[in-house]
Amino acid sequence: MGDRILRKATFAGGCFWCMQPPFQEVEGVVSVVAGYTGGTKRHPTYEEVSSGTTGHLEAVQVTYDPETVSYETLLDVFWTQIDPTDDAGQFADRGSQYRTAIFWHDSGQRQMAKRSKQALNDSGTFTQPVATRILSYSTFYPAEEYHQHYAEKKPREYQLYKTYSGREELVQRIWHAKNTVSLYSTPRCHTCREIKAFLRKNEVAFEEIDITADDRARDMIIEKTGHIGAPVVRIGNEFIFGFDQEKMERLLQKCVSRNAEFIQCTIHEDEEK
Structure with missing residues (x-):
């Protein structure tokens, strides 16, 4: 890294086995260490933290190059x-x-974390409020060696745990990491056809689902937007009622400019009355 100054970021996301791999895949991340933080017990063991009496949370500490990857990412x-x-x-x-x-770790991270949390709350991605805490960092204690890089040491056990714990299902269902755009359409929606033509012209790959056969999708649109008519467009965490090409282009460009592996860009549309 030469003379570049590396920084640290610390996150608690439940089982630290599952939190190491996603950060390790990010360009600019130098290391990801599993450990314990937030409590009062000095040099806690896994057994002590698991008892729930130390105040510590399972966490990961990320060392990264801010010239390559941002804290927002x-x-x-x-x-x-x-x-x-x-x-x-x-x-x-x-x-x-x-x-x-x-x-x-500093006031800049604090402000970015608060803005990020508020944006997620405002996005409507979840129907319940975001409960994640934003706390001042104190001391981080690395976990025992057998916990480090567990996914690499025991890939089969790791995948079974991630699957049966329910984490993998939620990540796929909420964020649709592999599907950049999803299009919920109706057979007789003229404006919907115009949107599809727009997406194809701009070479935006999308998944199409007929909303007339999906009551849950219809109910979601009504709940999120208050609109029954079509089209309703969702890109990232923003909804657009009607075919606003300028806004769509702006949001699609914003989406493309970020790491697609971690961004949800979905488009939903309902039928015209």
Whole structure:
């Protein structure tokens, strides 16, 4: 890294086995260490933290190059790996030691974390409020060696845990990491056809679902926007009623400019009356 100054970011997202791999895949991340933070017990053991009596949370500490990857990008990675509405743990792991939190290292991180949390709350991605805490960082204690890079040491056990804990299902369902755009259409919606033509012209790949056969999608649109008519467009965390090409282009450009692996860009549309 030469003379570049590296920085640290600390996140608690439930089981630290599942939080190491997503950050390790990010360009500009130098290391990701599993450990414990937020409590009062000095040099705690896994057994002590698991008892829920130390005040510590399972966490990961990310060392990164800010000239290559921004703290905002790391926040995006964090949000898309957790259920931020669960204040009693994460997935199969229950207890205060599995709560989610962002531990800020300086005032800049604190402000960015607060803005990021507010944006997620405002986005409507989750129907319940975001419960993730934003806390001042104090001391981080690395976990025992057998916990470090568990996904690489025991890939089969890791994948089974991630799947059966429910974490993988939520990540895929909420964030649709592999589907940049989803299009919910109706057979006789003329404006919907115009939007599809616009997406194809701009070479935007999308998944199409007929909303007349999907009551849950219809109910979601009504709940999120208050509109029954078509089209309703969702790009990232923003909804557009009607075919606003200028806004669509702006939001699609914003979406493309960020790491697609961690960004949800979905388009929904309902039928015309």
